[in-house]
C-alpha cells in the first residue's frame with residue numbers, strides 16, 4: 283500500500299540545514315499495524331508527515347497504492363489526505379471553537395457520511411469520553427484531549443490512521459484501552475502506523491520500525 287524509496291527530507295538551507303530524513307526505504311502493506319520508534323529528533327514525525335501527505339519530501343519516491351504521490355502538487359496532496367488519511371497529531375490539533383462531539387463529527391461531515399450520530403457516540407464511548415461530548419477541548423485534560431483526537435480518527439472511515447504518540451498523555455490503563463480500539467479497527471482492514479516511546483505499546487504492533495538520524499535501522 284505504502285512504498286517509500288530513498289526518501290530524503292531537508293529543513294532549512296546552507297549552514298542551517300537539517301537532514302531530517304536521509305534515504306528512507308519502507309514498505310507497508312494494507313492492514314498492517316506498524317510502530318515507529320527512535321530517539322527524539324530522529325525523524326519520526328517528519329516521516330509520518332510525509333506518509334500522510336502533510337509535507338513534501340526533498341527527494342525520493344513515494345507510491346501509495348501504485349500512485350506516485352511524490353509528484354503531487356500541494357492541492358493534489360490535500361485531496362489525497364482527505365481521501366485516505368486520518369492523522370492524530372502530537373499536539374492533538376483539536377478545533378477549540380467546537381465541542382468534543384463536533385470535533386469527532388467533523389471528518390464525517392466533510393465526507394457527508396450518513397448515520398453520523400451513532401458513529402460519533404460509538405467512538406466517544408470506546409475512548410471513554412462520551413460524558414464530555416458537549417465540552418470544548420480547552421475544558422479537557424491533556425489525556426481527554428488526546429482521546430478526543432483518537433475518537434475523531436476512529437470515527438472517520440479513512441483507510442490509513444497515522445498517530446504521532448497517541449498514548450503519550452495517557453495512563454497505562456487508558457493506553458491499553460486505546461490499543462484495543464486500534465486492534466478493533468485493524469480488523470476492519472484499516473492500516474495503522476503509530477509513533478511511540480513506549481516499548482509495551484510498540485510490542486503490541488505487528489512490526490517495529492526503528493529510525494536513527496533520519497535512517498531506518
Ligand SMILES: Nc1ncnc2c1ncn2[C@@H]1O[C@H](COP(=O)(O)OP(=O)(O)OP(=O)(O)O)[C@@H](O)[C@H]1O
Nearest residue numbers: 293294300302320321322323324325326327328329
Ligand atoms: N519545521 C522544521 N524546521 C526545521 N527543522 C525541523 C522542522 N521539523 C523538524 N525539524 C528537525 O528535523 C529533525 C527531525 O525532527 P522530527 O520532528 O521528525 O523528530 P522526532 O523523531 O519526531 O522527535 P520527537 O520524538 O522529539 O517528536 C530534528 O532535528 C528537528 O529539529
Ligand SMILES: [Mg+2]
Nearest residue numbers: 326327372446
Ligand atoms: Mg515527533
